[in-house]
Amino acid sequence: MACARAYRDVGAAGSVVMVADEGRMPYRRPPLTKEYLRGAVTADALPLEESGWPAANGVGFVAGRATALDPSARRIGLANGRELSYANCLLAPGARPVRLPIDGADDPGVLVIRTLEHARDLVDRLQPGHRVIVMGSGFVGCEVAASLSRRGHPVHLISDEPLPQARRLGDDVGRRLRDWLEADDVTLALGAAVERVTRAAGELAVHTAAGSARADLIVMAAGAAPRTELARSAGLPLHGGAVPADAGMRTAAPGVLAAGDVCRAQHAIAGRSLHVEHWGSAIAQGDVAGRTAAGAEAEWDVVPGFWSTIGERTLKYAAWGDGHDDVAQTYGADGAFTVRYRAGGRLVGVLTHGHDEDYAAGRDEIAAGAA
CATH class of the missing domain: 3.30.390.30 (FAD/NAD-linked reductase, C-terminal dimerisation domain)
Structure with missing residues (x-):
């Protein structure tokens, strides 16, 4: 959406089509683990633009999944057999949630959260008094744990980190996050990795070397991995699991740009390539890609940053x-x-x-x- 908006903002008149495998117009993902889980907002508050924006700006929308990209022919293949041609193509498929390689990770009671459907599924399954275990003490895990506790559910957060986010942010911040979670009545089990998930008599259990915890539902917040299938189909190189791009978001293939979680882009100010998995950076990179596609001069030069609300x-x-x-x-x-x-x-x-x-x-x- 940021790409389409920027492309039109600079006056480009070419046709624009968005292909989305979720079957809905782009929406804000950050509230999913916070306001949406707490019940403070509904799905109607999430779209990035009003429903009439695409038609008013000459932007088409295809609900479907792109399965093949041929840069030499400048064609995209969809799962339904349809093909689209392009002058410029933006790869912005995002990332998928990671499931830990442990026994029981595929139990239907072990959920992930990345999309609106994931969040809606979690909310729909919750019954009064349901106990929830959150695996992972990253920002998503901390946000989900605090949000579900505020909904009135007993929440247990399990992580191999001795303090939440200590590896990235330091022990002092980790202690503060621990205190915030405990103030929101989240029970913490830190410093021991999850070994397996089991189910008995309709009850789930998460086992670590330090002990076990039981729940009705589990949310696995173990990070995310870039969705690189389309890039691989196009023969694009990968660096650290992401698609390299220059500061204008151009990849190695002429006419193919990349932005967001799938991209490792050169930063114009930092002077090096960065792989940033933050919402704000995806928007900024999409804006640059739209201007580049329109033939304007543009570079990714915004310092990456984000906000996280825990409780x-x-x-x-x-x-x-x-x-x-x-x-x-x-x-x-x-x-x-x-x-x-x-x-x-x-x-x-x-x-x-x-x-x-x-x-x-x-x-x-x-x-x-x-x-």
């Missing part, structure tokens, strides 16, 4: 995301804090809670330090 507390994070060697914290009133991440003396990341001015200033400093 009622929001973290704001901006970073290059590829490592740091120093961490410094500052604290304010009412639990507010700022964490600055540096590498080689330069600011490469900033994380804030309740310090919006630090977030904005930090993002500017990150960009300036890399220039």
Whole structure:
């Protein structure tokens, strides 16, 4: 959608067709693990544009799955046998949720959450008093655990991390996230990897080396993997499991661009390629791709960042995301804090809670330090 919008914004008049295997117009995914799970918003609040926007802007929509891409012929094959020709094609298939390679991971009571259908399925299955186990202490796992607890369900979060997000954000932040989750009545079992899932008498159990926990439903929040099938069918190279692209989102194949989770793009300011799995970066990259397709000069130059709301507390994070060697914290009133991440003396990341001015200033400093 960001690509189509940008393409039209610069005055390009070529035909535009979006192919979506979910069968619906693009929508906002971040609320799925927060407001939608809590019941604060419905699916009607999620679309990126009003229902009349595509027709008003000459954008077609095909509900279906692309199964083949031929860059030499500039044709796309769909699962229903239809073929589409193109001058420029944007690959933005996103990512799929990962299921851990453990016994019981394919039990029908083990759910994942990535799409609206996933979130709707989870909500539809929940009955009053149902116990839920969340596997994983990444942002998705923490958000889901807090949201379901606020719906009134007993929630158990299990993770091999000794503290939530400690590997990425540091122990101090991990302790704060732990405290936030416990304040939302989430029971934590940290520091032991899940070994298997079993079912007996209609009850699910998750087993670790430290013990077992039982539930009616399980949400596996074990990360996501780029959907590269279409890129592979086109013979595109992969780097670290993602499709390389330049700062204008061009891939190695003429006329084929990439954006979002599937893409590892050159960042114009960072001076290196980055694989960023954040909503805001996907939107920014899609915008660049649309301008590139229209023949305009455009580069991905926005410092990657995102927000995460756990219960009622929001973290704001901006970073290059590829490592740091120093961490410094500052604290304010009412639990507010700022964490600055540096590498080689330069600011490469900033994380804030309740310090919006630090977030904005930090993002500017990150960009300036890399220039």
